[in-house]
Amino acid sequence: MSLRFGILGLLNYSSMTGYDLKKVFDASIDFFWHAQTSQIYRELNVMEEEGWLISHVEIQTDKPNKRIYEITDKGREALMEWIASAPKEDRRPKLPTLMRMFFAGERSVEENIAFFEDYIKRSQAWLDKMDKIDLDLKYYTDRFSGSPRPLYWEMTLDYGIQLMQMNRDWAKKNIEILKKLPAAKDKAEATD
Amino acid sequence: MSLRFGILGLLNYSSMTGYDLKKVFDASIDFFWHAQTSQIYRELNVMEEEGWLISHVEIQTDKPNKRIYEITDKGREALMEWIASAPKEDRRPKLPTLMRMFFAGERSVEENIAFFEDYIKRSQAWLDKMDKIDLDLKYYTDRFSGSPRPLYWEMTLDYGIQLMQMNRDWAKKNIEILKKLPAAKDKAEATD
């Protein structure tokens, strides 16, 4: 459901095409909700059928024509209802990495250290991307000053940054633990 | 895929029924991977067809009969392959709460404070549950001493606790921010 209302929420800020939506998702929302292009177009169709959106085609000569979606009153109503609705007891996100960790005892200590090292790299890559998201949001923030939106956007970004930092630090700590194990001691000192 | 191998991993520790698996999931794995009963039984069927498991029925007089699943060599192979396989670039978990936050500017500050207060309660409930999981894992730890399993189990639990604490603290901080807003000041002081 969240994707549906994510799209609707963006269209409430401004009318745009499926392609535009995908770009906004990738630039600002990706870290908490990754959306496939195919899924965006499908949701747009469904919502138009339900009367939450209307669209028109803009003919372009130099580029492919594009279909611009606009939110309707009915759509705005549905959006507000979703925003007001209580999040029925938080569904815990599924964390595949922890599933792996749970059974990591079947793997060698060295392999697990390598796993965590890779994990740190990926966390860091996300943290780097967060800086870009920050800039993107600041771009909109300038255009929305006085509105409470930027404040809440900052809160989501803040969460994302904290999460990635936590991920990174957790992996670092685990490497320390593994390197202190008697069996891994030799290798640990060699690569240190 | 993770659910499949989660089940397989547990059966690698010890043979059990679908019902038992559900209990282990709810008691220890739930915080990073919630599994439905229906899904567990379906996966068991599929894996038995693939020859990863074999089962036999144990007849009970006082209770319903039960079907006990046992991992095969082929299943053990598949499990080890999964454990060794590289996690293809971390798919970011979807975080519905952040989607809500992203559009929370459409809601009143008071409503958002109430939302965060509820969120803190739910995080705290999870933290309380973590204590129970800790005990459950310690129970197994005693039976596996010398094995590296408990070490990795602790790492997953540690992650879970840190995550819930982070969630809680994030919400607390956000409430502070919202209460300092000029528009919310009166109400904030009244309910303090």
Place this chain on the structure above:
DNA sequence: CGTGGCATGTAATCGGTTACATGATTTA
């Protein structure tokens, strides 16, 4: 006499992923 535990499933639906398809224009 009702509730909770034991125990196993089926069916329908939904949301998300992967793969595929097309084709023009702009930029390096």
Place this chain on the structure above:
DNA sequence: TAAATCATGTAACCGATTACATGCCACG
């Protein structure tokens, strides 16, 4: 001349959720 950008989709599949179905036994 190759790659990236613009732009819109379809089809198949897969994994997860929700609802439903059954029935006995033990305990308070």
